[in-house]
Amino acid sequence: MSAPKKGDLSSSEKELFEVITAGNVQEASRLLGCKDVRVNCLDEYGMTPLMHAAYKGKADMCKLLLQHGADVNCNEHEHGYTALMFAGLSGKTDITWMMLDAGAETDVVNSVGRTAAQMAAFVGQHDCVTVINNFFSRARLDYYTKPQGLEKEPKLPPKLAGPLHKVIMSTNLNPVKMVMLVNENPLLAEVEALGKCRRVMELICEKCIKQQDMNEVLAMKMHYISCLLGKCASFLKDREDKLEGLIKSLLKGRDSDGFPVFQEKFIRECIRKFPYCDATLLQQLVRSIAPVEIGNDPTALSVLTQAVTGQVGFMDAEFCTSCGEKGAEKRCSICKMVIYCDQACQKMHWFTHKKVCKKLQEQREQQEAESARLRMQQSNGKDKQGVTQSDTITAYYTDAFL
Numbered sequence: 001m002s003a004p005k006k007g008d009l010s011s012s013e014k015e016l017f018e019v020i021t022a023g024n025v026q027e028a029s030r031l032l033g034c035k036d037v038r039v040n041c042l043d044e045y046g047m048t049p050l051m052h053a054a055y056k057g058k059a060d061m062c063k064l065l066l067q068h069g070a071d072v073n074c075n076e077h078e079h080g081y082t083a084l085m086f087a088g089l090s091g092k093t094d095i096t097w098m099m100l101d102a103g104a105e106t107d108v109v110n111s112v113g114r115t116a117a118q119m120a121a122f123v124g125q126h127d128c129v130t131v132i133n134n135f136f137s138r139a140r141l142d143y144y145t146k147p148q149g150l151e152k153e154p155k156l157p158p159k160l161a162g163p164l165h166k167v168i169m170s171t172n173l174n175p176v177k178m179v180m181l182v183n184e185n186p187l188l189a190e191v192e193a194l195g196k197c198r199r200v201m202e203l204i205c206e207k208c209i210k211q212q213d214m215n216e217v218l219a220m221k222m223h224y225i226s227c228l229l230g231k232c233a234s235f236l237k238d239r240e241d242k243l244e245g246l247i248k249s250l251l252k253g254r255d256s257d258g259f260p261v262f263q264e265k266f267i268r269e270c271i272r273k274f275p276y277c278d279a280t281l282l283q284q285l286v287r288s289i290a291p292v293e294i295g296n297d298p299t300a301l302s303v304l305t306q307a308v309t310g311q312v313g314f315m316d317a318e319f320c321t322s323c324g325e326k327g328a329e330k331r332c333s334i335c336k337m338v339i340y341c342d343q344a345c346q347k348m349h350w351f352t353h354k355k356v357c358k359k360l361q362e363q364r365e366q367q368e369a370e371s372a373r374l375r376m377q378q379s380n381g382k383d384k385q386g387v388t389q390s391d392t393i394t395a396y397y398t399d400a401f402l
Contacts (some may be wrong), residue, residue: 006076007044010036016042020052023027025060032068039068046076048083055086059095062087072102080110088120088128096120100135107213123309129310130171133217141165142199156200163188164197167225173305174324175263176250178228181242194233201226209276216281220274221308237252251322251349258356259295267300281307322349335360 009017012034019027031037041046050070053061061255062083075082083106087096100106120128121367141164144156156164163185170181182188188197201222208219235246250263268289274282288303301324320328321338322345330340337360338353340346 004038004040004042004048004076005255006042006046006078008203009043010325011250012037013035013041016041016049017052020049020058020061021056023056023058023061025064028061029064032064039065040071040074042076045080046078048074048076050074050083051077051086054083054092054095054099055090057090057092057095059092059098062098062378066098066102072099072104073108075108077110079112080108082110082116084108084116084132085110085119088116088125088132089123091120091123091125091128093127093131096131100132101137106132106135112207117310126310133308133310134169134171134221135216136165136168138165140204141168141200144203156196157193157205159187160193164200168222171309172324172326173221173308174301175222175228175266176247177323177325178225179232179243179247179250180323182229182232183247189232189243190234191236194229198226198229198233201229205275209279216276216279217269219276219279220271220281220285220304223274224270224304224308227273247348248351250274251352253352253356254295255355257295258352260352261294264294266299267304271300271304291332294381321353322346332357334358336364337361 012031013036016028016031016037019031028111031155032039033365040050042048043052050062050065050072051074054228070083071353072083078101082104084096084099084106087099094169102313104116106117107115110119114122117132118130120132138161141156141161142158145154145158147154163181166185167178167181167188172178205219205222207225208215208222230370232243232246235243239245250266251260252262253260264295271282271285271289276282285303285307288298292298318328319326322340325341328339328341328345330342330346332338332340332346332353335357338349342350
């Protein structure tokens with residue numbers, strides 16, 4: 001079959017683009033079996049079926065096209081866009097991950113010099129930016145599960161590759177969440193296993209720095225994970241309560257305001273121990289964190305998260321006070337000032353939150369009372385000036401939503 005040319009489509013290929021738009025996976029599967037249908041055919045703009053499916057957010061369709069050999073790195077688009085770029089623009093993290101897992105290149109630029117991550121950031125799809133910046137293929141980790149050279153056994157037992165890859169791929173760098181990921185897998189939550197995993201993280205960190213296309217961001221993340229695994233191992237050696245004790249230490253807040261001092265110091269120490277002192281990223285992190293007094297903003301976690309994942313600090317989202325997961329919705333029923341994923345996270349944090357909960361409740365009540373007083377003054381002031389009935393009704397409904 002001839003090489004695809006822009007706009008040179010058979011009737012079946014034209015129909016394929018239509019069923020992709022409609023999201024009819026069954027019909028698309030039938031068409032892909034036709035002899036006159038090329039999975040990498042190009043429309044008049046140079047878009048492949050995979051690009052269309054990615055941009056329209058059709059995950060099942062993307063999976064089908066990849067199974068039929070779709071070229072994830074095709075860049076015949078008139079502006080140099082790739083399927084990964086379209087996935088980022090769509091805002092679908094599952095499709096973005098699918099493109100990456102299929103071998104999508106992250107450093108390709110379009111006609112205006114933007115990568116997929118930069119394009120996603122430009123349109124505000126920060127979750128997709130995070131997925132791209134944190135992607136680490138399983139194949140790269142599996143390299144360490146096979147003996148190399150004269151080695152009699154691999155550096156990483158194959159049974160640990162899956163659990164460790166899950167930790168690596170986490171876009172939530174909150175140390176509590178990381179420890180929870182370790183604790184939930186019995187294979188990983190052992191001193192010997194953690195030691196081997198930590199060594200692999202150090203090797204990957206070194207490789208990221210020394211390779212030709214140096215990746216300081218990934219190196220920093222691997223170093224951070226290595227430090228966390230080391231801390232988990234030390235707690236497993238010394239504590240009877242296992243990793244629950246480490247989680248409790250990370251969540252423990254100071255009496256005055258509940259700020260987790262141990263967690264802050266731990267993250268700062270992880271950054272300080274980064275072994276490549278000349279790294280630009282390390283210097284940026286130090287300049288951002290060093291002048292800040294512990295307990296003030298920005299925290300070490302927020303600075304590290306923004307540097308590694310690409311998430312900006314002013315994102316309009318709620319994060320769990322315990323584990324840092326995005327999208328938390330359940331607030332403390334007493335003070336309403338802290339937010340959690342679920343009752344498990346609230347219970348985990350209650351031992352430290354209860355010390356400041358009453359103070360926060362009093363602050364909230366004072367704020368509400370002050371707001372009510374100001375609204376009353378404004379209302380009385382308007383009445384004295386002889387406002388119309390219409391003005392009074394408008395003011396009432398405005399106040400109701402304050």
